[in-house]
Amino acid sequence: MENIAGLKRVTKTYGGKTAVDDVSFDIPRGSVTAVLGPNGAGKTTVLSMMLGLREPSRGTVELFGRSPKDVQVKRRIGAMLQEVSVIDGLKVREVMAMIRTYYPEPLSLSEMADIAGFSPEEMNQRASKLSGGQKRRLGFALAMAGNPDLLFFDEPTVGLDSTSRRAFWQQTQALARKGKTILFSTHYLQEAEDAADRILLFNKGKIAADGTPGEIVSRLTSRSVSFLADLGGNVAASDMVIQLLSVPGVKECKEQDGRWVVTAENTDTVLAAIFRYEIPARDIRTGQGRLDDAFELMLSEDGNEEAVS
Numbered sequence: 170m171e172n173i174a175g176l177k178r179v180t181k182t183y184g185g186k187t188a189v190d191d192v193s194f195d196i197p198r199g200s201v202t203a204v205l206g207p208n209g210a211g212k213t214t215v216l217s218m219m220l221g222l223r224e225p226s227r228g229t230v231e232l233f234g235r236s237p238k239d240v241q242v243k244r245r246i247g248a249m250l251q252e253v254s255v256i257d258g259l260k261v262r263e264v265m266a267m268i269r270t271y272y273p274e275p276l277s278l279s280e281m282a283d284i285a286g287f288s289p290e291e292m293n294q295r296a297s298k299l300s301g302g303q304k305r306r307l308g309f310a311l312a313m314a315g316n317p318d319l320l321f322f323d324e325p326t327v328g329l330d331s332t333s334r335r336a337f338w339q340q341t342q343a344l345a346r347k348g349k350t351i352l353f354s355t356h357y358l359q360e361a362e363d364a365a366d367r368i369l370l371f372n373k374g375k376i377a378a379d380g381t382p383g384e385i386v387s388r389l390t391s392r393s394v395s396f397l398a399d400l401g402g403n404v405a406a407s408d409m410v411i412q413l414l415s416v417p418g419v420k421e422c423k424e425q426d427g428r429w430v431v432t433a434e435n436t437d438t439v440l441a442a443i444f445r446y447e448i449p450a451r452d453i454r455t456g457q458g459r460l461d462d463a464f465e466l467m468l469s470e471d472g473n474e475e476a477v478s
């Protein structure tokens with residue numbers, strides 16, 4: 170598939186601090202990619218470099234085979250950033266009309282009003298007086314003003330209620346069906362899983378994982394096999410634990426509330442090992458586990474940072 174954007178060995182430092190660390194990836198046309206990660210992971214910095222708003226310290230960023238600063242490129246992209254800033258005093262329709270003039274083939278004002286879901290009264294309101302949710306809808310319509318091929322959304326649903334979130338993702342899915350390429354940042358795994366066909370998981374300025382939501386979720390969640398076992402005869406508990414812990418992908422093997430619980434990346438290999446080692450297991454159950462400890466830790470570190478700032 171044709172790539173329409175890419176980073177090659179991109180690093181960004183602020184003073185002595187590395188925000189993005191030697192990152193490379195390509196974005197194929199028509200894909201919906203989530204840049205997922207906790208606060209401070211480098212998501213905004215990546216998006217800003219792709220938009221040509223910040224310069225990489227090292228490496229290259231290309232959109233449509235050119236620099237993001239190229240005017241031809243700017244005409245083909247749209248962005249919704251975290252804060253929608255509007256010029257004081259302008260009405261919604263005036264802001265929209267102004268942004269349209271930057272593009273050779275813009276959407277009509279009424280198409281933009283439809284995208285934002287604004288009534289004629291809302292179109293005549295002063296933009297600075299809009300509520301947070303309305304401002305976000307305006308931001309979305311402004312991102313669409315030039316009918317772009319490639320769209321960037323930085324944390325698009327922060328502060329939206331669940332109805333507005335759903336509406337936003339429905340619009341995004343409709344755009345993807347029309348062949349638009351979309352890249353958005355989020356720190357919600359669930360959102361990335363629901364809305365994207367690919368997740369780039371960022372942590373501390375690096376790509377910690379890159380794959381489909383299914384792949385990423387199965388990497389981040391542990392699965393478990395639990396069973397009852399009559400041990401002590403031919404098989405001692407300690408031998409069984411050693412055997413199961415030697416199976417590739419097994420993370421833990423412990424007794425919990427009378428059942429043995431084996432946590433692993435893949436339950437099939439655990440089941441195979443139970444039969445291979447002739448473990449006297451009965452009432453075997455498999456389950457989809459919780460989010461992996463490493464990911465939880467990453468998010469809780471994020472929570473600590475948030476609590477401090």
Ligand SMILES: Nc1ncnc2c1ncn2[C@@H]1O[C@H](COP(=O)(O)OP(=O)(O)OP(=O)(O)O)[C@@H](O)[C@H]1O
Binds near residue numbers: 183187208210215356
């Ligand atoms: N202009 C700046 N000057 C100095 N440091 C910065 C600047 N912008 C970002 N940083 C630092 O770079 C790191 C990455 O920040 P960035 O905003 O890209 O992360 P993020 O994943 O988008 O986080 P958030 O979800 O909070 O937006 C952080 O440690 C941040 O403090």
